[in-house]
Amino acid sequence: MSKSIETQKNAPPGRAPRNDGSSGGRMAGGERRQQIVRVAMRLFSQRGFSGTTTREIAQEAGVSEAMVFKHFATKEDLYAAILDHKACAGDMGDACAALGGAMERGDDAAVFSGLAQGVLHFHEHDTDFARLLMHSALQGHELFQMFWERNVRQMARFLCGYIRERQQAGALRDMEPMVIARAFIGMTLYHSLVNIIFDPQRSLLDIPNERAAQEFTEILLHGVATQATxxxxxxxxxxxxxxxxxxxxxxxxxxxxxxxxx
Amino acid sequence: MSKSIETQKNAPPGRAPRNDGSSGGRMAGGERRQQIVRVAMRLFSQRGFSGTTTREIAQEAGVSEAMVFKHFATKEDLYAAILDHKACAGDMGDACAALGGAMERGDDAAVFSGLAQGVLHFHEHDTDFARLLMHSALQGHELFQMFWERNVRQMARFLCGYIRERQQAGALRDMEPMVIARAFIGMTLYHSLVNIIFDPQRSLLDIPNERAAQEFTEILLHGVATQATxxxxxxxxxxxxxxxxxxxxxxxxxxxxxxxxx
DNA sequence: GTCTATACACCGATAGAC
DNA sequence: GTCTATCGGTGTATAGAC
Known part of the structure; x- marks a missing residue:
């Protein structure tokens, strides 16, 4: 968890506060744009698209509202820019590539655990973006669908492929691969959702990502029943x-x- | 411009359409109120609280805007009424009670599978409310926290209690019960989330609730690794x-x- | 009970001075 | 590049006629 909610006190009217630690001088164009995007992402992630006003964004970014519209023609453009920037990165490729070694060894525990850690780590260090994704999912925003396609869905297919391989090798039981993949992604993602949305106080279960990933992997691979039963x-x-x-x-x-x- | 939010076919201006199959005559007070609540729930669940206007609600409910404010002092009141109505029911009690038999027999498969079916069934038949809950969770609405406390959390604790019992009986492995509970609730809830929010077209995996519940239960209890390993x-x-x-x-x-x- | 008409604050977006 | 000032539109909520 990081700087997620560092609500600087409300801006005194007429004077623009800086929320980013900058000294207050002029910023280069690109930098200013990035600053606006950062603030907007935080606000959008907290209050949603229609729940956030361009006025608030400008205020917290320490610029006038007109500046926002200089960089982004419309509010929707700003929203899209945030989603577009990260959602289309298709980071799954890298994440999966890092598991190549474990895959070749047929080290199922390392593969699943590594995948879970990647997901959990992403959500922990990019909480704002994760929340933003949930908002955009609920709205059915087209850029969420792109994210879904390029990241989650690709990961599911990747996982299915690996599972199928391991089934043929006799290491995994012969169940529908997509069910297995969904079960595992479900455990992992739900754990993140509880941490960042449902119960941010972590009053029920607060364990480090590494351990969560390992426990979930253990459950997926071997279940919770004892040999006796x-x-x-x-x-x-x-x-x-x-x-x-x-x-x-x-x-x-x-x-x-x-x-x-x- | 900002029309990315799933546009339900726009109502023709000047005439109020009925979206609920009612014939258009006068309604009794209570009935009218219920009608407004129903429409509001659908709209809130699709576009969120701030994304829905009282005008739209009135229009789709077939009444004037003033009527909405006769029944509910503010928009927020209407929102709260919807959440309050269902969120505080605490249906978990009934759901868990129905599993009493299986619990006494120590039939773990029946317990977990029954619980999952309950959750999946609820989401399938109350999709609007489920989406509304996600919205309210994201905005940190206090009534969501009540729902969380009275339903999800209670279910988790209930499950933990049962798991602990079965661990002492030697039927389940000695892992942190909350981890097991979270893993299972995670599989189940994520499956619903995919179905109703992330991928409503069900392009990846579309199986009946009963089978999903059984497969997840199987995975939780026995894992996916073969006996050999x-x-x-x-x-x-x-x-x-x-x-x-x-x-x-x-x-x-x-x-x-x-x-x-x- | 239900409507029409309207108050009035605020929002997204623009014009033009510096 | 950045600001101030402001516009037209829309949102919530209310008043008062029928």
Missing amino acids: AGKSITKPSGQKKGLSTVRQSVAIAAKKKKSRS | AGKSITKPSGQKKGLSTVRQSVAIAAKKKKSRS
Whole structure:
């Protein structure tokens, strides 16, 4: 967690405060633009697009409102510039590349754990942008869809590919790869969502990213049941064409044991 | 300009359309109020609080704007009424009660699967409210915090209690219960989020709730690693001093047994 | 109860001085 | 490049007729 909410006290009317530690002199064009973007991202991430006024942005950035519109023709342009800047980077490529070694070794724990750490780290150090993404997702903004396509979705497909490989190698059970990928991304992302949105006070569970990533990986790979109960459990999945042979087997074993269902 | 926000077909000016199938006659006071709340919930859930105007609400509800303010003193009051109505119901109590049987039998699969189904079903049939909750979470609305406290958090604690019980019975591994609970709620909730917010077209994975609940349960309880690799790495002690050792061990073992390949 | 008409603050965006 | 001043439009909320 970083400088997420450092609300400098409200600006005295008529005088523009600096929120960035700059000395107050003139800034180069590019720098000023970047400053506006930074402030806008923080405000948009806190109050949403329509909940933030260009006046507030200008004020907190220490410039007049006209300056904002000199750099960005419309408010929407400013919003898009923020999303565009980061959302389209497609950082997933780098992140996945860094896992290449672990993948080749078939080190599942390192692959999953590394991936989770990447996601958690990103959210922790770019909280504002993560919140902004949620806002834009709810609005159905087209730039979120681009982010989804180029990052989350690509990561899911990447993960599916790896899972499929490992299934063929006999290391992973024969379940639908996308279900596995979603389960793991779900654990990870939800953990971040709780930390930065749902319960920022971390009153329920506050653990370092590395440990969270490892625990989730452990759960994904080996589950939480002890060996003693490993054979029993699970109700029968309704008929699905797909290959769920492993599940079916455990179902068959479990069949004798129960009269379940509620 | 700023029309990126999913534009529902604009209402023809001058005449108020009915969006709820009512015939257009007068309504009783309570009914009218309910009608306004329903429309408002849909609009708020799509465009957010500040992104929705009282004019739009009145128009789509088929009444004049003044009527809205007769029933609700302010826009915020209307917003709060919606959240208050559902968020404070504390439905978790009922949901958990329904699992009592499975709990007493120690049928872990039924407990987890039932819980997941409850959550997934709720989101599927109350999509608008789920989206509204996300909006209110992002703006840190106090009524979301109440929802969080009375529902999600209570569910997490409930789950933790059950997990702890089962750990003492030797059925579940000795991990931090809250981590397990979060992992499972995470899989489930993220699945819903993808379905209703991130990727409503369901282009990646579209499976019925029952199957999703069962697959996630299976993963949580038994993991995705095959038996061949499963037994060799789980010796996790409760000691959390480093947490690394276990994972590292399994990594080392897994790395060695590589190359077997199909 | 329901409407029309309107008050009035504020928002996004622009013009033009320095 | 940066400001002050301001415009037209829209938003919430209210008054008062029917």
